[in-house]
Amino acid sequence: MSKSICKPFTSKLIIKTNDTDSKTASLLSSSPPNLYKDIVELVLLCTIDEDAPISSSKIYLAELSTLYAEKWDKNRVDQALFERQRIPNPRNELIVSTAKNALISDDIITETRCLYYLSGCYQRLLQQRDYFKSILSDIQKLFIDHSKTAITLPSMYPDQQLSKQWIDLLIESQNNSLLLEYIDRVNNELVTSMTDEIEVFYKYVFHYMYKVIQPLDYFNSKLSFYISILSNLSQWPILVQIMFRQSHPKTLSDRATINSTISVASGRAFQDTLIGSLLSKSCLPSLPGNPYIFFNQPNSMSEHAIQTTSETVWQLMKTYQDTLTQLFKMFIKNADARSDVLQWIGDCFDENHEKSKKWSSNDPLAAVIFVSDGFLINLTVILLNLAKPFAEPYSPKLLKIDPRYAICQNASVHLTNLYKETPLIKRHKETTDEKCSQATFNFITEIFFMSHFSYSCSVRGLYRKLLKIHGDISKKQTEYKNAVSLEESDSQTTKDLEAQIQNDHTTFLNIKSVLNEPYLMELSNSLLTSTCSWLVHLASSSSDSSSASNGAEQMSILKMLPLTSKPNPQLSYIPEFIIENIIDFFKYISQFNVRFFQSNESSINEYMYFMLVFMGDINRLANAHLRATLAEALDTIIPDQQDNDEELNRAFPAVVFEECPLIEHLPRVILDVFVSIELTEQAVAFQQKFNCRHPMYNILQYLWKFDKHRLQMKKLATYAERHIEDAEAPLFLRFINLLMNDANFLLDEGLIYMKKLRTHQDMKDSDQWNNMPEMQRQELENTFKSNGQYARYSNIMGIKTLIILNMITQYIQFIFCHPTICERLAAMLNYVLQHLVGPKRRDLKVRGINEYLFDPTKFVTKVTDIYLNFSRYDQFCVAVSNDGMSYNDQLFPQAIEVLQRIKYPPERIAEFQKLSERVKTINAEQKQADDAYDDAPDEYLDPITSILMSDPVMLPSSHKILDRTTIARHLLSDQTDPFNRNPLRMQDVIPQTEFKKLMYLSFIRDLARWIKRFFKVFGITHRSSSAMNRGLALSSTMKNCIRLAGLSGALAICLGAYGSHAMKENTSDELRRLFQLAQTYHLLHSAALLAVPFVSRPHITTPLFLGGLTLFCGPIYYHAIRSDTQFRRITPYGGMLLIAGWLSIAVL
Incomplete structure (x- = not known):
């Protein structure tokens, strides 16, 4: 027909149309042939009778008009459905009803979209399922088959966007159970015989979804619709596989847009995909320069407003991340699709692995070439949720984790670059090849390592940003105060600084609120505490099983330290970033959310077990800097180290340092890591070394408040006294040697830089300064500023070292009186005292002395206190008097004069006066005794100290002979031959017994001659x-x-x-x-x-x-x-x- 056929309704039909009960009765009495014909009218919305009365409009199928009703069957319905879909313009074949209240709109009847029409037919069929019960399944299958045909043979419908129709149906199905059933039936049919056409069809479906999702913001409700669609589709593993293949950057040609500034090979490309677009929705900006959503006016916000806004952020994060988690759980539910999901995550991490490095947190380029922080935070939460079933300390499931995953490169490993990470201890390649040849890995192992890597890239990266911004704010606030004091408060400079501070504060609060999200904190703590217990279990076990535990092994709480067994080779598989995750989480909690530990008291024990095992054991954690960072983490819970509630600050550390199991081993552990920083093989950069030791000083100073820890230090000192002559120097002996090394160096450096500052200030006061070229003056000013920073740093560390030295020597003195230590201690104290109270002290007076934190009064007080700690020991007094470099008879009187001027306690001055007299007497006696050795041959003198040797030994490589005490003191801090730098240990030196005998025979002969002359004077022959x-x-x-x-x-x-x-x-x-x-x-x-x-x-x-x-x-x-x-x-x-x-x- 070329035009619409309009037939008026008879009154009889109208009555039938309106009489629902009679119509239903007529339908229920229909015979099967009539049922098929009714399918055409009631479901297909078509008619073959041009003149029959109708209650609603129908599409006239002229090709089938000659068929009798009794000849209708399933095949006829199939033919009718086929003919209906072939009509190019159904409106031209429409028989329009004149009923005022049509049951179905003409738009539905004349539907031209193939899949929409078929889905509508399916729903109308189900709405009348009772009537069509006898033929229901056949007709259902008919519609499903036609839908499958349309999808697999899209050429039959060249002008229709079938994938667009399908995605629209998917959206509508969220609120339509009949439509959802239709979609499920079609998908079931499609996946039974997957073809390239079907895969292409779904690629376009996912492509369209990506186009729609990409511009949506964090708050758009449409996101939940699309996530629900994907969740429903994930019940078919093949569709999940297609989804993740389509979301891989390798399929760039299928993506809607390509950012021309982003390389195909960059990690950022994963964000420009369907899955990536879902993961990237966050309250954090996805690109640098984009504004933050919250805390836009932080300076005007009250604490309550900040807390309320943070809770809003947390609620949004939790809701959205829960939805994403459920979606990914659906993705991995089927083993057939699980590998594709893990492969996508692994490839994403491989392309974004640099995101875990420190540089990426401060480099704007990193935000362009890698996925966003919000992307990684969301992915981290998903993985942490997947890890939740086994993320519990001492869970038997932890034993299923196979450490070999971190070193293998076979097809079963989805984090392919993990083997490149630095391990906890040295790894042997031959062992790696042997262990990985046929290894396969379970889901728990994969999720464990992926969770840690994701945490390293996301949470740790944001924590580093937070610290940097915190430092920038502090620095700019100082600049702002200086600018206000020098300029008008409304000057452009101050306005710019104020705006920068506010912007930084906005960034700080947004990042902090994300990191403080309670559920993220809970999940992180669960993973990291369970990791602590797992690592301690590995460290305390010497076995190296070839795979995860088979159930015979059990985890238990650590009972004894130190660990004496051989280190477990499996520690050589574990990457260091897992340790760093634990450290940074502990530091973050201690600095920005200390109350979290108060509500999770049981967690602290796991962190302390972990620190006690790894901080002081070079055989289980080779990186000395990393072990020192563990001490830095522990330092963050020391009182006054963070801006939190003062009462909590005092209570929480006391519980940790007094009540934690095995905490009595902490002093030994701290000394061990303190010493290891200095060892040649583990040496770190000079200033970094002192940065590492500063938190250890804080810990030692805090530990000294507790009797149990002082007792442990006394035990270490007593052991060192007993074994002071051992070839391998005891730990405490090495510690105090390095402590004095640090004191000597830092105090000397501080004094040198203070003199340089004085020289520079004198130069600026002279006419010479004004005659200098501007460039030269600027260079000198830069040097002055640099020297000032060095002086400040040396003074801070110098006085801190003296405080620790005084603290220890008040309680422990004897070991310091050993010749190996005593002479150096005395020389160091004399040197510092000479510069502080002697004529040279004038060189230390500079303008703005407080800026450099140089307090001569405090230095003199601490040095005097240390002197008095040893005032009753002759060995120390002799060592003080023997110091020919700095000691003279005027040194102590000069010191007493200064002590009186600075109001040092009179009773202490009296003690120092007695020490002065005693040292002076010893000095006079020593001069007389030394006269006997003035004529000693040079070969009997130590080549380093020029003092007569008492126990000569030969160095094996340089063949130099020197005193045992001298080389023992040298090897405490430098395990090399001082003459050729070859490696040297104390047990390698060669005693010179014959040489010693010759020395003594020579002295005895000299003494005999002297006695004979002496007796001869009195006439005795x-x-x-x-x-x-x-x-x-x-x-x-x-x-x-x-x-x-x-x-x-x-x-x-x-x-x-x-x-x-x-x-x-x-x-x-x-x-x-x-x-x-x-x-x-x-x-x-x-x-x-x-x-x-x-x-x-x-x-x-x-x-x-x-x-x-x-x-x-x-x-x-x-x-x-x-x-x-x-x-x-x-x-x-x-x-x-x-x-x-x-x-x-x-x-x-």
Whole structure:
């Protein structure tokens, strides 16, 4: 027909149309042939009877008008459906009803869109399912088959956008269950025989969805519609596979738009896809320069307003991320599609792996070439949710994690570049190849490593940005205050600074609110605490299973430290960024959300176990800087280290440092990491070294408040005392050596830079400055500014080091009196004191001294305190007096004068006065003693210190001979030969026994000659041997000698018994050794007195022996029993008398 056929309705038909009950009764009584014909009229909305009365408009099918009603069957309906879809313009074939209240609109009846028409037919069929019950399934299949045909043979409908129709139907199906059923039936049919045409069809569907989703903002309700559509489609794995293939940048030609500024190979390309567009919706801007949504006027916002806005951000994030999580759970639900999803995520991370590096947080280019922060935060939350079933400390599921995933490169690994990451300990390639040849990995393993990598790229990256912005705000606020003080408050400079501060504050609050989102915090904490328990389990196990646990292995809480077993080789598989994730989360919580730990108290134990295991164990975490960063993280919970509630600041750290299990090992761990920073193989940059040690000073200073930690430090010092002569220096000995190294260097640097500042200021005050060219003056100003920064830094660290040194020496002194340490400590204190109180102190006076944090009063006070900590130790006093570089008789009087001026406590000044006099006396005596060695040959002098050697050793590579004490002190901080820099350990040095004998023989001969000359002065000459052959008759004098020998021996036995009782509670091996030494010499010389009657001059030998025993053994007995060294200074004189007694036998 070429025109519409308009037939008026008869009154009879109108009555039938309006009589619903009679119409229904007529339908229910229809025979099967009539049912098929009714399908045509009621479902297809067509008619074959041009003159029949109708209740609504119909499309006239002229080709089928000659068929009788009784000949209608399924095939006829199929033919009718085919003919209906072939009509190019259905309106030309429309028989229009004149009914006022038509049941179906003409637009629906004349529908030209193929899939829309078929879906409408399907829905009308289901609406009358009871009537068509007997033929329902056949007709349903008919519509589904025609829909499949249209999709698989799109050439049949060249002018129709079938994919556009399909996406519109998908949208409408969200509120239409019948339409949704139709779509599901069609999809079921499509996926049973997937063809290229079907894949192309769905690619266009997803392409169109991407075009619509891409411009939508974070708040658009349409997003939920499209996510619901994708969620429904995800029940067919093949469609999920197509979806993720379509969302891969490799299919660039199928994407709607290509940003010309973005390389195809850049990680940003993943955001320009269907899945990427969903992930990129966030309250954070996707490109630099785009505005933030919230906190636009932070300066005018109250704390309540900020909190309310943050809660709004959290609600939006939680709602949207929950929706995305459910979508991805649908994606991975089927194993057939799971690999495609993981592959897409893995490829995305591989292309964006630089996003995890520090530089990307501050480089604007990174925001252009990588996916946005919002994209990664959303993906991180999804992965954390997927990890939630096993993210619980000590969960048995954690044992299913296979560490080999991080080193393998086979097809079962979707994070293909993970093996390039730095491992915790050194990895052997041959082991890697062997372990990975046939390895396959479970879902838990994949999600574990993907979650950590995503966290590293997203949360850690934002945390670094937050810290930088926080620093920028502080710096600009200082500049603003300076500008206001120098200029008008409404000047352009101040206005610009104020605007910049507000913009930075907006950025800061937006990022902080995202990172503080409660659910993100909870998920992160769950993953990271479970990771702590898993890593501690690996570290405490020495086994290296080839795959994840088979169920026999169990996780348990750590019971003992330190770990003594061999390190687990699996630690060489674990990348360092996992450790960094834990560290940065702990630091962030401590700095910006400390109350989170208060509500998650059980979590802190897992972090502390982890720190105690890895911070102090180089065999389980090789990177010394990373172990120092663990200390930095721990420092963040020390009071006054963050801007939080003061009461909470005091309570929380006390709980951590007193009540956490195994916390008593923390002092040892801190000392270990402190020392490891200095070791050659783990050495870090110079200033970085001191930056690492600063938080350790804070921790040590805080630990010192607790008795249990001071006791642990005392135990470490006691162990060092017992093993001070070991080839491998004890930990505490190495620590105090480095502590003094730092003090010596930092104090020296601070003094040098203060002198440079003074020189520069003097130059500026002179006429020479005005005569300089402008460029030269500018260069000098830059140098002055740089020197000022160095001076400030050195002064801060210098006084901090003195505080720690004073703190320790108040409680522990003896080990500092060992020759290896004592001389250096004394020299350092003398050097600093000389510059602070001597004539050179004038060079340290600069303008604006407070700007450089140089407080001479505080320096002098701390140095004096350290002096007084050792005032009762002779060894220290001797070392102070022996320092020829800085000590002189005027040093201490000058210091007393300064101490009086700065109001140092009078009783402490009196103590220092006594120390001054004592050192002065010792210095005078030492000068006399040194005269005996003035003529010592050069080969007997240490080549480094030029002091007479007492225990010469040879270095194996340079063959240099020097004193054992000298090389031991050197190796504490530098394990190389000082003459050729070859590696050297203390156990490698070669004792020079014969050389030592030659030295002693030389000294004995010199001493014998001196004694012979001494006796000759008094007329005593050498007695001939014939005189020795006189009878053995004993004079009364000789008998008295024998009696004295008996009394001396008895006294030795009595002192031995008393000492054994008195020293029962004494645990010092050094004091026990001294007591045994005194006993040995006492008994030996008591026995020697028995032979005195037979010597040529018993009246000379006897008093020499008795005087020597009194002056040598007496002070040693007193020192060992009373732990008091006040009489030890006369010990050398007793030794000289004993030597003279033996020589009197030989030469008289």
